Amino acid sequence: MSKILALTGDQAAAEAMRQINPDVVAAYPITPQTEIVMNFAQFVADGRVDTEMIPVESEHSAMSACVGASASGVRAMTATSANGLALMWEVVYIAASNRLPIVMPVVNRALSAPINIHCDHSDSMGARDAGWIQVYCENPQEVYDLIIMAIRIAEHKDILLPVMVCQDGFIISHGVERVRIYEDRMVRNFVGEYRGQNVLLDMDNPVTYGPLDLQDYYFEHKRQQSLAVSNARVLIPDIVKEYEKISGKNYGFIEEYKTEDAELAVVSLGSTAGTAKALVDILREQGRKVGSVKIRFFRPFPAEEIAQCLSKFKAIAVLDRSESFSSHGGPLFNEVRSVLLESEKRPVIINYIYGLGGRDIGMEQLESVFNDLKEMAEKGLNKDKFINYLGVRE
């Protein structure tokens, strides 16, 4: 049984959290994430969840309290955006390194300065090496489904890693869409009861968390952490399949749209994939062989899937909604491009940095990308159009 509700991405996140019914939520307001904690706080106030809420004085304390709670063996969640994520940075790494399965919706927003409250991926992209699993959602439906799935991924005994479920600030977080919501009972059965291992509150078997770990052991612990991410690569598809059985939705590492015979494709994260699909439909009607590829899981990075998918095109454009200031393109571009090195057939691959600080991306702009790709598929790489800034005044 399920029902369709009109929800924003933030409301969908709060609804998923209500059904998950975590033991502890420690959170702090920040635009555009605030609606998640506001809605959730109302669920607490109305007795619709059993959660103990910690209204912390900062995001640094939000993640610190989540670490304390999760180490104690309970299910702990928080949510954040932009500068909030930047403030909790230190503890974001500590959460992953202590193998604490904290699930955190991240509502993507540009980092300061200058201060800007709108969408880009500079916040979560900066955290890409923090040891968290990262998923990027296209719409409120994915936000809802992926937060529920994230609990199972995070808490899997062979993974035990925290998960960021990212959604585009305002574009998804404040846009109302149809969202299919499952029965509470179904969601609670799917996520199950959480029982932590080696927990702080096991008074009969005391453990020490966060010891001093020097040259003789630190490296082994980091290696174990990287193996956990590799395990996630193998185990996520099982959890995806299990969720598909009850929802009918298949949330793979990547999602291809009309790529079977496509020669040109754009690669993107998040809501832009929706815009790309709409444009692909229009261009297909004109007989153009174009497609769209969405990367849903950025961590672990689905290298094989991406290489296999992209090597069939003649030319591809990677769309980055963040700038890494390397003078050599955005983070998504560089990772995607590197996996193609091993492919026998390598398409022309170019980069577009777009949408910083919430700058809108329209179909006309994406069409210009496909036009560039068409030209390069015929004539080869135009070095003047290798790294591009889309929709900016120069």
Added chain:
Amino acid sequence: MATLKELSQRPERLSSGHRLCAGCGASIAVKQILLGTDKPVVVGAATGCLEVATTIYPFTAWKVPFIHNAFENVAATISGAETAYKALKKKGKIKKDIKFIAFGGDGGTYDIGIQSLSGALERGHNMVYVCYDNEAYMNTGIQRSGATPCGASTTTAPAGKVKPGKEQIRKDLTSIVAAHHIPYVAQCSIFHWKDTVKKAEKAFNVEGPAFLNILAPCHRGWRYPQEDTLEIAKLAVETGFWPLIEVEDGVWRFTIKPKQRKPITEWLKLQGRFKHLFKEKNKGLLESIQKQVDDHWNYIEKLASCLGDK
């Protein structure tokens, strides 16, 4: 308060064999304070000497559950653990009465951790926060903190040809904490162990947050022979530098009060960090430090008389 015999039978939570220095005030402080309850405890520690010297992987000196997260967030971390406990207790998944305690040095409490501490106090978690105050960043090698007394030479505010060490007065954290109007706040000294254990018992027994600020001399940073730690702690009280006070439900009182305060120079002269103050050119400074001690003492006296027992 428990009798000495009862205290002797309380479990040892921090085992010997940890790697804190011989003569370290912090480990004495920890042991005395943990004698304040016979209930099971969960311990958190901020980054600092206490944490690094008791948990060198694969060893731990802690016989009780212990968590270290980072430098500035032990209050928030323990507030998370305490809330997890509350959630489990509500669901009947945990029956025991567990006490939560956070230890931070003065760097982790007066300075970088003050926001996390203030937030946790305001939220009213049932926890005891203990600042073991050794008056500088000792773990990184004796750098000045907000708790460093005026005139002390540290590696980031050294005494030199033109500077006499730290030029500012120390932060009065105990008063700042008391302004949160939590049930129990106290200052303790490791020399006055009975007073400390009594205060720790009170701290563990209140509902809501309690705060203990315990002076924990560090012979490496203060520059005195390691066997003098307790003597130095005693003189800090006798000179009035470190008043032994408590604020219980808003009532300020001295718990131990020297009949006649000794001159502050009695305390300063035993410590290498103040050696330069005894040069002729710094005579004025010694006088101003005495005045600072007197002023603070008078401030506490006024509070104890206005807000003391009626």
